[in-house]
Amino acid sequence: MSAQQNLADSRHSLRHPVDLTIRDDIAYVSLNRPDKLNALNLATFKSLASIARSLRNNRNIRGVILQGAGADFCSGLDVKSIMEDKSGMVRLLKKWLPGSSNLAQQVSSNWRKIPVPVIAVIQGRCWGGGLQIVLGADFRFVTSDVSLAVMESKWGLIPDMAGNMALRELLPKDQALRLAMTAEPISATEALAINLVTQVSDTPLQDAESLLGELKLKSPDALAAIKRLYTRNWQSPDWKMLMMETWYQVKIILGKNQRRAVKKQLNPDDAKPYLPRGRW
Structure with a gap:
């Protein structure tokens, strides 16, 4: 060889x-x-x-x-x-x-x-x-x-x-x-x-x-929550889907990236980059 x-x-x-x-x-x-x-x-x-x-x-x-x-x-x-x-x-x-x-x-x-x-x-x-x-x-x-x-x-x-x-x-x-x-x-x-x-x-x-x-223009926390909601609950009973929708929404609203997403829509010139994704 x-x-x-x-x-x-x-x-x-x-x-x-x-x-x-x-x-x-x-x-x-x-x-x-x-x-x-x-x-x-x-x-x-x-x-x-x-x-x-x-x-x-x-x-x-x-x-x-x-x-x-x-x-x-x-x-x-x-x-x-x-x-x-x-x-x-x-x-x-x-x-x-x-x-x-x-x-x-x-x-x-x-x-x-x-x-x-x-x-x-x-x-x-x-x-x-x-x-x-x-x-x-x-x-x-x-x-x-x-x-x-x-x-x-x-x-x-x-x-x-x-x-x-x-x-x-x-x-x-x-x-x-x-x-x-x-x-x-x-x-x-x-x-x-x-x-x-x-x-x-x-x-x-x-x-x-x-x-x-x-x-990438969307909040990383919103995308993470959407993926988790759909992946884990796509075939769940209605009561569980409704419960998880509310739970994830509360978690997102309490985070900083949701406020930055609002800023990007209302005042994009002063908007800050998204922070690293929270724990999902």
């Missing part, structure tokens, strides 16, 4: 499976195994879960963009890698409490817990675990040539990476059943028609950045 090949293999082995960059108060989280179609191995699961936890506690970021390097967002599990590591399988599936998220589920459910808008930018294949990950985002912007699939039944499995929480919010039950049972990929047009994706675009990253630029 040549020295050049050795160097290339060394660089490949040192590459982090997920990159995090924070720029202009926006966190860019990128799957970084393009040579493997960003397939998910144990290291990717650990990195995604850890990054999402750290972003949840970062009170200065105003949004998250979730993306994949290369031609495909994510082709699903790196089946060979996962199946060969029996202890890794245990680490993916174990949980302390039945209702808590295990590592396999955290790569989707953790995005729902971050109190800022999370936008997934998706191109190429977004299959299996890749689709489960982006279902944890608040918005999904896709290219016109995207291919999306709930792939688990192809392997004799059920989808178990927490994406079902979003599927029941987004899709009628028959559409979710069809996706999960057939494991057949669908196009961007089909996905938009059944509400699986938010927007089809030739420039999804630019559109995502544009939306976050608009949302």
Whole structure:
């Protein structure tokens, strides 16, 4: 083997499976195994879960963009890698409490817990675990040539990476059943028609950045409260939704950012920048 090949293999082995960059108060989280179609191995699961936890506690970021390097967002599990590591399988599936998220589920459910808008930018294949990950985002912007699939039944499995929480919010039950049972990929047009994706675009990253630029003009506490209210209570009984609306509103009114939002509307020339988000 040549020295050049050795160097290339060394660089490949040192590459982090997920990159995090924070720029202009926006966190860019990128799957970084393009040579493997960003397939998910144990290291990717650990990195995604850890990054999402750290972003949840970062009170200065105003949004998250979730993306994949290369031609495909994510082709699903790196089946060979996962199946060969029996202890890794245990680490993916174990949980302390039945209702808590295990590592396999955290790569989707953790995005729902971050109190800022999370936008997934998706191109190429977004299959299996890749689709489960982006279902944890608040918005999904896709290219016109995207291919999306709930792939688990192809392997004799059920989808178990927490994406079902979003599927029941987004899709009628028959559409979710069809996706999960057939494991057949669908196009961007089909996905938009059944509400699986938010927007089809030739420039999804630019559109995502544009939306976050608009949302950065709003109070970070108001956006955090809206996300928490909708994510936690979308299917709650009426009495709980009414109760939480009032509770969050009182909390917001007692904070300083709401007064700054009013100032921005009534006297923008004298308005001050928003303070870092409170604890939500």
